[in-house]
Structures are given as structure tokens and as C-alpha cells.
Amino acid sequence: MAYKSDNSEHIQLQERLRKEYVGKSVDEVPTPAFIIDRSIFEDNCAAMIKKANEWGAQFRAHLKTHKILYGVPIAKNKIQPLQQLRNEIVPYNGIVRLLLDHPQQVRFLEEAQGEGASTRWSVFVKVNGGQNRAGVGPASEELKVLLTTILGSPAVSLHGFYAHAGNSYGSTSLSEAQSYLSSEVQMVNEAASFALESFKDELGSGHHSQPFVLSVGSTPTAHASGAEAREIFERALHGKLELHAGNYPLLDLQQQHTSLIDYARVAQHVRATVVSYYPGRGKGGEDEALIDAGAIAFSKDTGPSGSFGEVIGKPWKLLRMSQEHGILVCKDSADPSGKLEIGEAVDIIGQHACLIAAAYPWYYIVESGSKEVVDIWIPWKGW
Missing domain, CATH: 2.40.37.20 (D-serine dehydratase-like domain)
Structure with a gap:
């Protein structure tokens, strides 16, 4: 932030x-x-939107490369400026959406929210895709505890599950990048399935997004997405796919x-x-x-x-x-x-x-x- x-x-x-x-x-x-x-910048942006459309997915631009805003799991000292930002963009139908991977982050949001507040924070659960950078494992005990906290909190609304294959930068071929993409989708889909099976009653409260948004991607895996890759996952998704990437407008060595x-x-x-x-x-x-x-x-x-x-x-x-x-x-x-x-x-x-x-x-x-x-x-x- x-x-x-x-x-x-x-x-x-x-x-x-x-x-x-x-x-x-x-x-x-x-x-x-x-x-x-x-000119190249604009062409790269258009190409990425085309990829998302081919994949039948929404697209979320990270924009961290040429720096506007970039999200990591929420820190306590970021909540106040985030609240200010949310107040500024609400009149324009803007949404500030947060990443969470620990119950204490929910508690921080509850403390900042105060009693009687009606507006919930829209949140993704950050799923650990195996790189151990951030997130909780799909179908893990940590995920269960986090979901219990989120679904019982008046301060947050569950939007979906989010994974980022940072290790995909090591790809050297289309098939290798597609393998990373497949792993990302499997991770968020497993987490969504776990939530639907374990918290059916709580999810029916009307405060949480249905179907879940399953957000995956990095610039290499986003470049590997497309109609053919989509067919692999289309049969058993527990939500709507969203593609995200950040480096793609500029690119590098x-x-x-x-x-x-x-x-x-x-x-x-x-x-x-x-x-x-x-x-x-x-x-x-x-x-x-x-x-x-x-x-x-x-x-x-x-x-x-x-x-x-x-x-x-x-x-x-x-x-x-x-x-x-x-x-x-x-x-x-x-x-x-x-x-x-x-x-x-x-x-x-x-x-x-x-x-x-x-x-x-x-x-x-x-x-x-x-x-x-x-x-x-x-x-x-x-x-």
C-alpha cells in the first residue's frame, strides 16, 4: 500500500x-x-487483456512495476490509510480488496472498524502455492482456522482465494509455464472446495461472494493462459477464474x-x-x-x-x-x-x-x- x-x-x-x-x-x-x-507498453497491455478474454477470465492488473498500488497481506499500520483510500473511491464505485493469511489480521480490521460499522472489508484468502512466500496451504488446518475467523467476523466479507506463482519466473518454455499455471489453479480450487464443504451454513449468510473468485497468475503464467489451458480446468472449478499479473506492460530480461x-x-x-x-x-x-x-x-x-x-x-x-x-x-x-x-x-x-x-x-x-x-x-x- x-x-x-x-x-x-x-x-x-x-x-x-x-x-x-x-x-x-x-x-x-x-x-x-x-x-x-x-507504443509497446500499450500493445503489451492489449495482449494481456486478450489472453484473459481467451481464457474466459476476469483480469486484475497488479501495476506494481510502474507503481500505483500493490497488495500484500494487510499490516496493522496500513489499515488507516486504506480506510482513507476506501472513503475516497467509494463514490466512484471503487472497492479496496485485501489479502489475508492469518486470523490476527482479521482482528486488526475488527479493532479498526469499531462498533456499529456496517461496511465490511472485501478480502481474498492468500493461498500458499508452494513457494512459502505468503499464504496458507489449501485444505490445511491453518486455512480452517482462518476461514472460521473470517466467516465469524462482522468486519470482513470473503471474496475468494488468491495464489501467485512467483517461482514461474524460472520457466523456460510454454509447457513449463502452463504447469505452474495448472498448479496455481489447483491450489485455489482446492481451497475453495474445502471452504464450500466445511462452511456451507456460514457461507449462506449473504455476506460473502458466491461463486468465489479464484485469482491466479504471474506474468509468465498469464502469458501461458488461453483457450487451450482453460479446457484443462473448466470441468470442476469451484468459482470464477481471475487472471492477475504485474510485470507484463514493461517486461525485462x-x-x-x-x-x-x-x-x-x-x-x-x-x-x-x-x-x-x-x-x-x-x-x-x-x-x-x-x-x-x-x-x-x-x-x-x-x-x-x-x-x-x-x-x-x-x-x-x-x-x-x-x-x-x-x-x-x-x-x-x-x-x-x-x-x-x-x-x-x-x-x-x-x-x-x-x-x-x-x-x-x-x-x-x-x-x-x-x-x-x-x-x-x-x-x-x-x-
Whole structure:
């Protein structure tokens, strides 16, 4: 949950930045800079909606990559700002929906709700899909205790069951991603079946969603969804399917390695400047170059490709980093495009767009095939 900021200040900053940079070339922006290709971004969003439609599912956008709001099981200190947010969006038919995986979280909501309150929080139960990041196991004793607490509470309304296959980022093929997706669906479906069998009377109170929403997905498994995958689960679902994902508008090297997308669909990159050059300094005699973007600009997430990032159109990889600078290494000195000049700007695709985007106070927006800045986007910062 992001902290509330002064929207008027946000708008004023955006207008100042637009006046300064819109119409200029990205060659004129200070580096390091986070660049988004709006055309590719929009195409990626449209492709994901199409996937959900093919699967016959609702779609829930995480939006954590370019940061608006992002949910984890509710913490006590987030309840008040969430209440403020709920009050703001109710007139627009907006709903704040929470994730829960422990009875104490329900107690926190009850304490904050106060006596006589009539509005219930809509909640998903977070199901542990096997990664042990968050959630309770399907058909577990922990799930039974949590459901008993939820269904007996005046503060919450059960909406459905939610799983996220974070380990699916290790997929390297469509069939592997579909296997992760199948596992997600089985987990939430088992939890829903357990709830229906164990709490039939309580669920008939009218305070809880029927049928349940079964929410599954990550960017790799969402890319693997579709009509064929849907047929596997259609026979015995205990609710309505919902697909969710977050990285899909921007994408990155980690997603490219899954083989489910190619470089042409990556909508973001970091623009950095070469500040020094070291011929033959690499362990194997490779040339190296120093850039003005390091761990803060890229994060230290790596991936199966074995680097922190790759230079677009040139045989250079970002192999070492300190806080404020990085070291590029030339992987093919025979390539005529391999030479870099001091002062030259390079465009680098990093491993994990979500962490990279979080480092930047604003994003420069361009259209495919053009260096002209057409807009400035300002992300919502914080938690």
C-alpha cells in the first residue's frame, strides 16, 4: 500500500517536467534515465487483456512495476490509510480488496472498524502455492482456522482465494509455464472446495461472494493462459477464474528468458552514459567501460542470462556494479558495433523491471522508432 501524497504537488511536478522535457530528444535528458516506449507498453497491455478474454477470465492488473498500488497481506499500520483510500473511491464505485493469511489480521480490521460499522472489508484468502512466500496451504488446518475467523467476523466479507506463482519466473518454455499455471489453479480450487464443504451454513449468510473468485497468475503464467489451458480446468472449478499479473506492460530480461516473449516486446530500458573506457582490462582481455548507472539504477537482481543488463544493439553486458556506477564488458570484440566512446549514451535492458522502475522519480515516455520525449509519467512512490 503506497502512502498518500499531495496530488496537487504531483500534478505541479509533472507539468514542470513536461515543459522541460517534452519535445526534446532522449539524448538531452540527464542519465541515468528510465525510458518507456508507450507504443509497446500499450500493445503489451492489449495482449494481456486478450489472453484473459481467451481464457474466459476476469483480469486484475497488479501495476506494481510502474507503481500505483500493490497488495500484500494487510499490516496493522496500513489499515488507516486504506480506510482513507476506501472513503475516497467509494463514490466512484471503487472497492479496496485485501489479502489475508492469518486470523490476527482479521482482528486488526475488527479493532479498526469499531462498533456499529456496517461496511465490511472485501478480502481474498492468500493461498500458499508452494513457494512459502505468503499464504496458507489449501485444505490445511491453518486455512480452517482462518476461514472460521473470517466467516465469524462482522468486519470482513470473503471474496475468494488468491495464489501467485512467483517461482514461474524460472520457466523456460510454454509447457513449463502452463504447469505452474495448472498448479496455481489447483491450489485455489482446492481451497475453495474445502471452504464450500466445511462452511456451507456460514457461507449462506449473504455476506460473502458466491461463486468465489479464484485469482491466479504471474506474468509468465498469464502469458501461458488461453483457450487451450482453460479446457484443462473448466470441468470442476469451484468459482470464477481471475487472471492477475504485474510485470507484463514493461517486461525485462527475466521475462525474455522464459521464452514466452521476445526482445521486441520489452517496453523499458535504462539510458546511461559512458564515462570512461578500459581497453583489454577484462579477465579474458575484453574491453571494459564505466557507466554512470549502478546498483541503484538497476538493482542487483540477476537472471539466467548471467548479467545485470544487456546493451541494446551492441555486444556489451553489465557484469559488475557498485552503488553509483556499473562496468560494461564487451562480449565480442570482433563486432564492428562493439566500440563505445566516452560520453556516448547506451540503452540497457535490465533483469527485473519492477525493481528498476522503483528507483526512478519519473519516467521519460517515447514512441516506437523515435527519440522524442512525448510525456512524463510520475509513479506513486512508497509502500
